[in-house]
Amino acid sequence: VFDFGEVRQTVVQKAAETPAVYTPTTTDGQSPEQIYQTLSGGVVMVLSDFASAGTDQFGQTQSAQALGTGFVVDKDGYILTNAHVVTRDATCNFTRVGVAVTDNDDAPPELRYEAGLVALDPLLDLAVLKVTASIDPAQALPPSFTALTLGDSDALDIGDPLGVWG
Secondary structure, eight states: OOOOOOOOOOOOOOOOOOOSSOOOOOTTSOOHHHHHHHHGGGEEEEEEEESOOOBOTTSOBOOEEEEEEEEEEETTTEEEEOHHHHEEETTEEOSEEEEEEOSSTTSOOEEEEEEEEEEEETTTTEEEEEEEEESSTTSOOOSOOOOOOOOOGGGOOTTOOOOOOO
16 A cells, blocks of 8 residues: 555646547648548459368368458559468468459458469568459459559658558
8 A cells, every 4th residue: 555645735737739630641731531532442352262271180171261452553453462461381372362342431342353473572571463354254354453653762751751551
C-alpha cells in the first residue's frame, strides 16, 4: 500500500485541443480516402492452391492455400505480389493461382481470373504473375487492367510522406 499523504487540493486541467478525426493529406493534397478511390482498382487479391503440402499424422496428403495481395503493374495483366504467396518452398509450388478483384467498396473481392508465374525471386520475396484466363469461360478477359504507376524513389527526400496500399 502506498501512502501519498493527505490530498489538500484537486486540480483540473483542460485537455489539449485535438481534432476528433485526423485526416492527413499528401503533398499533392489528396487524403488517404482520395488515394484509395484513385488507386484501388489496381490492387488485387491473390489466392494460391497447393496440391501437396506434406502429409498429416495418418499419412494423408495435405493441400493448402495461400492468400495475399498484389497490384497490377501493366495494363496487360502483369501483377507484382510476394513470392511466399505463390510458393511454399522449393518443392511445393502452386497448382493454381486465382486473382480476385472488386468493382466497388461495398462488395468483397470476387475470384475472376487465373494467373501464371512469370518471375520469382525468393530472396526478395517477389513474384510477377500474368493473368492468363477468366475463371468463367463465358467471361472474356478485359481489354486492359487498371495498372498502378511505380514511383521514383530517387525523387523522395527524407521526411516525405509515404503511403503503402495493398
